[in-house]
Amino acid sequence: MNELDSLVESAVQLFAQSASPAELENAKAQFLGKSGRVTELMKGMAQLSVEEKKSCGAAINMAKQAIEAALTARRQALADAELQVQLKAEALDVSLPGRQRGQGGLHPVSLTLERIEGIFGSMGFDVAEGPEIETDWFNFTALNTPEDHPARSMHDTFYVEGGTAAAPNLLRTHTSPMQIRHAVQHVKKHRAALDAGQSMPEIRVIAPGRTYRVDSDATHSPMFHQCEGLWIGENVSFKDLKVVFTDFCRTFFESDDLVLRFRPSFFPFTEPSAEIDIQFQTGPLAGRWLEVAGSGQVHPNVVRNMGLDPEKYIGFAFGMGPDRLTMLRYGVNDLRLFFDGDIRFLSQFQ
Numbered sequence: 001m002n003e004l005d006s007l008v009e010s011a012v013q014l015f016a017q018s019a020s021p022a023e024l025e026n027a028k029a030q031f032l033g034k035s036g037r038v039t040e041l042m043k044g045m046a047q048l049s050v051e052e053k054k055s056c057g058a059a060i061n062m063a064k065q066a067i068e069a070a071l072t073a074r075r076q077a078l079a080d081a082e083l084q085v086q087l088k089a090e091a092l093d094v095s096l097p098g099r100q101r102g103q104g105g106l107h108p109v110s111l112t113l114e115r116i117e118g119i120f121g122s123m124g125f126d127v128a129e130g131p132e133i134e135t136d137w138f139n140f141t142a143l144n145t146p147e148d149h150p151a152r153s154m155h156d157t158f159y160v161e162g163g164t165a166a167a168p169n170l171l172r173t174h175t176s177p178m179q180i181r182h183a184v185q186h187v188k189k190h191r192a193a194l195d196a197g198q199s200m201p202e203i204r205v206i207a208p209g210r211t212y213r214v215d216s217d218a219t220h221s222p223m224f225h226q227c228e229g230l231w232i233g234e235n236v237s238f239k240d241l242k243v244v245f246t247d248f249c250r251t252f253f254e255s256d257d258l259v260l261r262f263r264p265s266f267f268p269f270t271e272p273s274a275e276i277d278i279q280f281q282t283g284p285l286a287g288r289w290l291e292v293a294g295s296g297q298v299h300p301n302v303v304r305n306m307g308l309d310p311e312k313y314i315g316f317a318f319g320m321g322p323d324r325l326t327m328l329r330y331g332v333n334d335l336r337l338f339f340d341g342d343i344r345f346l347s348q349f350q
């Protein structure tokens, strides 16, 4: 049975040369497949006598088992080798320190906005939000700032194509358009009462959000935040503005040692107008006047654009800078830090 020995031998050799499972399966087919050499030998036994069949069959079976054993061993060896390669490639350095899942938190400006909303909420103000892409009408014209008004040049912004109500054309330069948007909604809701000569509930709202101007330095960013405030009723005066805003500042900065100054100014949509400055009496900023908001009595033309009779409805508006308030509250001196997204800076506020 020398022939069988050399058959086993050549199978073992071919299996050993197979470098991949696919190659090995091909090699197997040459011996154990349908027309493999072992299979052919089995078929050949048909012509043998019963005696010969017995001894020859047993020998072929042994050879077959030897080939199968070699195949199984080689399969295992290839699988082991593959596993080793994989283990090496995906090696895990168990001595490395674990990765921590950092705790997220609110951005300092978001913390300020939440604070502002909380304080004004407690004074009965609603919170409204509006679009950042605005129309010329809401951003300027409705606010008593017609085309060619010199005040427009202080509000250089980013324009986009379009310019109709359906296709707004600029990034809002302030949150003041929300005065009109919110008031118009409010008036619409109470139209029937107004038409019947009854009075409507007062408009008392703040509108925080993102605003844009072509400006960039340590205290100006092309995108910044504002928070509008508006209170319109039949009897709302400048005195109410002073009370509300003073109250707000003292609560926001948690300090009664804080003085406000209403410095005469100009805005097309308020008359009279005032810049609001605050002065801390103690602490690192003590003694300096710091501008925090623009404000004033809402201009009759603006009240008219709200859909109200300026002879009957009167009130005040203010627009403050939450970024500025955040800088003052935490003692940050560069506005850009808020928008760089540096986690080392931001994580200090958690």
Ligand code: PHE
Pocket: 173, 174, 175, 176, 267, 270, 273, 293, 294, 295, 296, 317, 318, 319, 320
């Ligand atoms: N919108 C003004 C600005 O951005 C601020 C302001 C708001 C002034 C409301 C008066 C009343 O400069």
